[in-house]
Amino acid sequence: MTYRSVRDAEVSGKRVLVRVDFNVPMKDGRVGDDTRIRAALPTIEDLLARGASIILVSHLGRPKGKPAPEFSLAPVAAYLGELMHRPVRIVGDVAGPQAQAAAAALRPGEVLLLENVRFEPGEEKNDRDLARRLAALADLYVNDAFGAAHRAHASTVGVTEFLPAYAGDLMQRELDALRRLVDEPARPYVAILGGAKVSDKLAVTGNLASRVDSILVGGGMANTFLLALGKPIGKSLAEPDMVDQARAVLDDARDRGVEVLLPSDVVVAASLDEAGNSIPIQSVSDVVAIYDIGAETASRYGERIATAKTVFWNGPMGVFERPAFAEGTIAIARAVAKSDAFSVVGGGDSVAAVEEAGVAGEISHISTGGGASLEFVEGRTLPGVAALEASAER
Numbered sequence: 256m257t258y259r260s261v262r263d264a265e266v267s268g269k270r271v272l273v274r275v276d277f278n279v280p281m282k283d284g285r286v287g288d289d290t291r292i293r294a295a296l297p298t299i300e301d302l303l304a305r306g307a308s309i310i311l312v313s314h315l316g317r318p319k320g321k322p323a324p325e326f327s328l329a330p331v332a333a334y335l336g337e338l339m340h341r342p343v344r345i346v347g348d349v350a351g352p353q354a355q356a357a358a359a360a361l362r363p364g365e366v367l368l369l370e371n372v373r374f375e376p377g378e379e380k381n382d383r384d385l386a387r388r389l390a391a392l393a394d395l396y397v398n399d400a401f402g403a404a405h406r407a408h409a410s411t412v413g414v415t416e417f418l419p420a421y422a423g424d425l426m427q428r429e430l431d432a433l434r435r436l437v438d439e440p441a442r443p444y445v446a447i448l449g450g451a452k453v454s455d456k457l458a459v460t461g462n463l464a465s466r467v468d469s470i471l472v473g474g475g476m477a478n479t480f481l482l483a484l485g486k487p488i489g490k491s492l493a494e495p496d497m498v499d500q501a502r503a504v505l506d507d508a509r510d511r512g513v514e515v516l517l518p519s520d521v522v523v524a525a526s527l528d529e530a531g532n533s534i535p536i537q538s539v540s541d542v543v544a545i546y547d548i549g550a551e552t553a554s555r556y557g558e559r560i561a562t563a564k565t566v567f568w569n570g571p572m573g574v575f576e577r578p579a580f581a582e583g584t585i586a587i588a589r590a591v592a593k594s595d596a597f598s599v600v601g602g603g604d605s606v607a608a609v610e611e612a613g614v615a616g617e618i619s620h621i622s623t624g625g626g627a628s629l630e631f632v633e634g635r636t637l638p639g640v641a642a643l644e645a646s647a648e649r
Contacts (some may be wrong), residue, residue, distance in 0.1 A: 256510035258643035261298060261397045265447040267306035267440075270361055272393035273298065273423065274308055274410050276402035277313035277331045278624060280603075286334045289607070291402065291623050296338065298399045298423035299366070307359035310392050311368045312410050314348075314403065320376035323613075324505045325477035343368055349375045350388035356632045358392040370411045379408055386413025399423025401430075402624035404639030405631075411639040414451045420646035425623065430640065432620035433546060433631045441564035441597060442468055446632075447556070447587060449474030449570030450602070456570065457504065459633040464508040469563075471556045473548045473572030473583060480505065480517055486536050489523065491545040496612025520549030522573065531579050562584050566596040569629055571604040592617035598623055601628035 264486045275295045280287035302309055332345035346353040374375040386409040390396065398404070398420040403411050404426070412422075422430075434446075438570035444467040448456055448638045455474040463470060473481055478493040483502040493549050506516045523533035523543040533549040548556070553572070560566060568591055570584035572610030583607060591598050592614035600609055600618050609615045622628040631637055 257422045257647055258640070259419075260401075260427060260648045261302070261423050261514045264397075264419075265394060266395070266419050268303055268363060269307055269394040270310060270358060270392065271307045271395055271397055272300055272310045272312060272389065272414065273302070273397045273417065274400045274414075275311050275313045275421065276301075276400035276401065277311075277328065277335075278315050278489070281315075281330065281333065284330055286287070289334065289338070292331070292335060292338065294425050295399055295423075295621050296395065298425060301424065302341070303366070304366055306363045308363050308367045310358050310361070310532035311366065312372050312389065313368075313400070314373040314378070314410075315371050317373060317374075317441070318373050320369075320373065321377065322374045326371050327372070328368055328371050332487055335368070337365075339366070346370060350385060350392065354392060360373040368606060372408075377409055379406070381407050381409050381413045382417075382501070383409075383413060385409040387417055389414050389515075393418060396420045397423045398405050398639055398643055399425045400639070401426050401622070403627070404624065405627040405635075407638035410423050412527055412642040415642040415646045422643050426640075426643075427630070428620075429622060429624065430631075432622070433628060436565065436567050436599060436632050437466070437634070440466075443563050444565040445469045445471065445563040445567075445596070446562070447471045447473070447566065447568040447570075448604070449476065449572050449584070451492060453479040453494055453501055456629065457500055461504045461507060462633045464504065464511055464513045464515075466634075467567075467603055470508065470513065470514060470557050471559060472517050473516060473546060473552075473556075473587070474570050476570070477548075478545060480515070481536065482622050484508040484517070487539040488545060489539045489541050489543045491539075495637075516559065518545075518552040519555065520546045520551045521545040522547035522549055522583070524579075527574060527577055528582075532637055546577070546580040548588075550582075553583050553586035553590075556587060560587070560590040560596070563594055566591050566594060566598040567632055568598070568605050569622040569625060571603040573609060575604050575608060581608075585612050588612040588614055599626045599628070
């Protein structure tokens with residue numbers, strides 16, 4: 256894997272197009288969580304210190320290729336300006352006349368944020384014309400948006416055909432950490448997978464069986480695996496049409512000697528608005544749903560985590576956003592932090608859990624890209640990274 260580092264680029268007096276991932280939670284028109292914004296600051300500040308002017312490009316939400324006021328990046332520009340103690344101008348288009356004029360007028364040390372790149376219908380289609388227009392704004396390109404590296408879009412892939420392309424600091428930190436999960440990881444290697452749907456992570460579960468020693472499963476996706484084993488899950492969220500695939504994953508893991516741990520006790524309730532009750536899995540009735548792993552399961556998972564030398568965690572163990580069903584996820588966060596393992600946590604809810612548990616500082620690496628980190632660990636090629644490598648070879 257060979258790509259050029261932004262630290263090796265000559266940027267003085269040049270306009271640099273930087274793809275960042277400012278797809279952050281918004282609340283009442285303001286930034287709700289600034290983790291991704293702060294993660295991009297080292298690259299931005301280094302470029303400014305070296306005499307560059309910066310044109311930032313990002314997406315926010317899913318506006319489906321047309322302008323939508325609720326997905327404007329204007330609040331993000333204001334917030335970034337406050338963080339950096341300097342003005343950050345935003346223009347009303349992405350690569351049109353306003354953007355062209357603003358980019359041409361930039362002076363060294365100035366920062367411009369383009370409007371939401373997904374307002375352009377060509378972004379998600381990796382449209383060559385849009386990529387060319389974006390490239391025309393700058394002298395070189397830096398991809399620091401690891402969270403979007405698994406997308407083959409105009410601003411992550413197409414633009415690299417028209418500008419010299421470099422990896423930003425955040426991109427490099429992410430790739431360096433994740434390589435430790437792929438290239439000869441220290442063993443035992445434990446993967447913890449959660450979240451709502453098994454279909455979202457079935458492929459990665461199967462592929463991880465060829466890489467790890469143990470897989471600990473929680474969240475809604477565990478229900479489909481439990482169903483595949485004939486366990487009662489009541490009215491819990493599950494995907495019955497995925498049962499055969501889930502069973503095949505379990506069989507393959509067994510054949511490889513990889514243990515897949517599933518909940519033996521769970522927290523159930525008739526609805527999310529009621530208090531939970533912890534019961535053995537075999538006692539789940541038809542009138543309740545599973546909303547969290549139970550204490551015994553959390554303890555058993557914790558014991559396995561304690562033996563690990565490498566841990567990868569993506570996805571909560573239950574309906575984490577409800578305090579009544581957050582204990583299992585918090586327990587896992589504390590277990591990962593307490594272990595001596597090299598640990599990587601990805602995915603919004605998992606990251607929120609380690610922060611809420613007060614143990615974020617004890618995690619080896621917190622990834623800004625849940626989906627991208629999953630695909631990388633799964634062994635899939637990330638288009639945004641492949642584009643950087645191809646640019647380095649040209």
